[in-house]
Amino acid sequence: MxxxxxxxxxxxxxxxxxxxxxxxxxxxxxxxxxxxxxxxxxxxxxxxxxxxxxxxxxxxxxxxxxxxxxxxxxxxxxxxxxxxxxxxxxxxxxxxxxxxxxxxxxxxxxxxxxxxxxxxxxxxxxxxxxxxxxxxxxxxxxxFDTAVNTAVEAIDKIRDTADSHDRLFVIEVMGRDAGYIALHSGIATGAEHILIPERKTDIEELIDSLQEKGRRNKLVNLVVVAEGDGFGGADEVAKIVKERIPASDTRVCILGHIQRGGMxxxxxxxxxxxxxxxxxxxxxxxxxxxxxxxxxxxxxxxxxxxxxxxxxxxxxxxxxxxxxxxx
Incomplete structure (x- = not known):
């Protein structure tokens, strides 16, 4: 017993x-x-x-x-x-x-x-x-649900300013070993690309896609990156994008610990x-x-x-x- x-x-x-x-x-x-x-x-x-x-x-x-x-x-x-x-x-x-x-x-x-x-x-x-x-x-x-909703609210606001300036934003969310926050918030906000630790980042594929969107005059793009993305997070991704597509107005936003807090x-x-x-x-x-x-x-x-x-x-x-x- x-x-x-x-x-x-x-x-x-x-x-x-x-x-x-x-x-x-x-x-x-x-x-x-x-x-x-x-x-x-x-x-x-x-x-x-x-x-x-x-x-x-x-x-x-x-x-x-x-x-x-x-x-x-x-x-x-x-x-x-x-x-x-x-x-x-x-x-x-x-x-x-x-x-x-x-x-x-x-x-x-x-x-x-x-x-x-x-x-x-x-x-x-x-x-x-x-x-x-x-x-x-x-x-x-x-x-998890709160963190995702916090990320979604922030990304929605970022899209507003991205649309106003025709900018590409690389947004980093939490997820050192898991990409669920990036996946769920990226889909919910209509992100053009989502980079997660579970899949190896193909930077050439990302560059080709962004260049193709540029040819279609799609100037507003959101790339949501989990912090544990194999390429090194938002800063590293944005660095390559700026080097390869210098005409793109690229910005980085790291949401950080804001995702942990709140009601x-x-x-x-x-x-x-x-x-x-x-x-x-x-x-x-x-x-x-x-x-x-x-x-x-x-x-x-x-x-x-x-x-x-x-x-x-x-x-x-x-x-x-x-x-x-x-x-």
């Missing part, structure tokens, strides 16, 4: 994403509903090591569902990567009596949770909180709430070492190890859509 869980901790780790607060709120209030004691762990795994752990109640999470960022703060802990750091974290949790953890974060956070749950007798449940949508086992991650969309608040509720249910049911995801609008449970190793993939059909619609 699964060991009865009585005290749970919740933390946010890695990069922040809109909707994390909604997930924290759901974990805390669901835990309280089931008679559990709930603790907030500040600054991710580093807070476990530093014993920066605070009791939470329903009032602790009042008026946070609409806020971006995370009230628990977040950090990346090098010390947690060591056996000594994890042992210190474990001792702190055991001293309080915490016997279940909910980790809200991305693949790095899940790697830490996977190792920790295998070394010690504290079950870990992961919630996918990352704007990159690069984790297998869920159709969407907490924060989460309704969609992100909903999935974060569902996932947070389900995480507590998992602990009560005796599940361990799994990530809570949503696939085809139903809850899906994936081993943390598999969620990290099996990355989401972008199919060729998406790129075909881009090519056809931007012609």
């Amino acid at each position: 699964a060991k009865k869980v009585t005290k749970i901790g919740v933390l946010t780790s890695g990069g922040d994403s809109p909707g994390m607060n909604a997930a924290i709120r759901a974990v805390v209030r669901t835990g309280i509903y089931y008679g559990l004691e709930v603790y907030g762990i500040m600054r991710g795994y580093q807070g476990m090591i530093d014993n920066d752990i605070v009791p939470m109640n329903s009032k602790s999470v009042a008026n946070i569902i609409q806020r971006g960022g995370t009230i628990l703060k977040t950090a990346r802990s090098k010390e947690f990567l060591t056996p000594e750091g994890r042992k210190k974290a474990y001792d702190n949790l055991k001293a309080i009596g915490i016997d279940g953890l909910v980790i809200i974060g991305g693949d790095g956070s899940f790697r830490g949770a996977d190792v920790f749950s295998r070394e010690y007798d504290i079950p870990c449940i992961g919630l996918p909180g990352t704007i990159d949508k690069d984790i297998a086992g869920t159709d969407f991650t907490i924060g 989460p969309t309704c969609f992100d608040r909903l999935i974060a709430s569902r996932m947070g509720y389900s995480a507590v249910e998992c602990l009560l049911e005796g599940r361990d070492n799994v990530m809570v995801g949503i696939v085809n609008n139903a809850m899906e449970y994936t081993l943390l190890e598999k969620a990290v190793k099996s990355k989401q993939t972008i199919g060729d059909e998406w790129l075909k859509i881009v090519k056809i619609l931007a012609s």
